[in-house]
Amino acid sequence: MAELRVAIFGCGRMGNERARCVQEAGATVVFVYDPDAERAAKMALEFGAEAIATQDDLPWSDVDAVFFCTPPHCREAQALAAIRAKVPFLAEKPIGISHAASDRVLAALTDAPVVNAIGYMNRCRASILQAKALLEDCRLLGISAHWVCRQYTVPWWLDESASGGPMNEQATHLFDLCRFLGGEVEEVTSLAALNGSHAVQPLGSASALRFSSGILGTIFYSCESSVKDIGLHLFTDKGGIELSGWDFQMTSNMVTNTLPLPSDENVFLTETRVFLEAVESGSREKVACDWEEAARTQLLVDAARRSMSEERELELQT
The missing domain is CATH 3.40.50.720 (NAD(P)-binding Rossmann-like Domain)
Known part of the structure; x- marks a missing residue:
């Protein structure tokens, strides 16, 4: 280079x-x-x-x-x-x-x-790419993802005018991965957590996704924990694929019953x-x-936030 x-x-x-x-x-x-x-x-x-x-x-x-x-x-x-x-x-x-x-x-x-x-x-992670490759030989039935963590302490992070809020700034990773692995989403319904959440904006949420393919997915997000708990489960007709932790290491693979060696890659x-x-x-x-692809994820996150604030399901133009 x-x-x-x-x-x-x-x-x-x-x-x-x-x-x-x-x-x-x-x-x-x-x-x-x-x-x-x-x-x-x-x-x-x-x-x-x-x-x-x-x-x-x-x-x-x-x-x-x-x-x-x-x-x-x-x-x-x-x-x-x-x-x-x-x-x-x-x-x-x-x-x-x-x-x-x-x-x-x-x-x-x-x-x-x-x-x-x-x-x-996360689109560059070896484990995510391995999971995506596994999906080529089986039928994806659904996706369940979660991201639980503590709040970032930088002053702009909880300022919705600067970050768009925690769902926009952080949970966006999961919305993007759902699109990357499951395809486009045509309908989303989101609910805000009411237990201890921030007075101005929710710190916890649950979203139900209906993909254009007809499969379903769920995303749970919270930034009210003292420890990280992050993961993504892919349900297929040949068994589940489990990706665990911030680095989404593959910890279970029922499709081929093999696991890649643990990786210490620097994805950045x-x-x-x-x-x-x-x-x-x-x-x-x-x-x-690129920007064009990220804009599609932004549309999905925007719809999830609107659904949460308006307490109704929203359809997306796919």
Whole structure:
């Protein structure tokens, strides 16, 4: 890989993770930005980059790609800036606090296509890809997924105007995986937990999905626990497939009665490397999720949130 020059917006946990991955993939972090100037300076020092004072100070012609590791409400403006500059970008999921801004970005990408990727990193996991391959030889009957955890402590995470709320910012991983493994969803019904949930927005929810294929799925989400409990179960006509933990390790496979060896893969490195290779080649073929694909997941999450607030089922245009 040629030595690509990369900028990173957002110097928090994910910004630092992406910077490490960029370096390991053989590219160079040359500019970093964060509204917290001290945090940006610290990251710049660690990675030998230059900290810029504002987003507008980025010399777009001096970078080959940019990573947006910022809160969801920043997504549209940053993506449009990259498209105008014709610079490829990887943005963390989700694509915004709702689908409302997505059409403007999609229109801009139609007029001026650039390589782009959205950080639904679970699509890159070996275990998820192995499960998807197993489904080619059996009939999927249904999906049951859950994500239970504690709240993130960053100030914007519970601010719906910045994150879209926990379902939008975090449970989106499960909605995306359900689409990735089960196909498009045509109907969703969601209920909010009432026991101890936040006064402004629910911290727990349960969603029932009806897929276009006719199969059913469920998603349970809560950020009111002190420990993580994450998993996904695929029901098939040849038995179940169980994926467990944040890394979705395959822990049960009744389809072939074999299990892959435990993996210590860094899925962020895998995703980052695929994106940088796409930047170098100009081909998006191997990118697991681009803006257009992520927009479909956003539509599903938006429908689930509306169903929860309006207490009714919602149909999606598929």
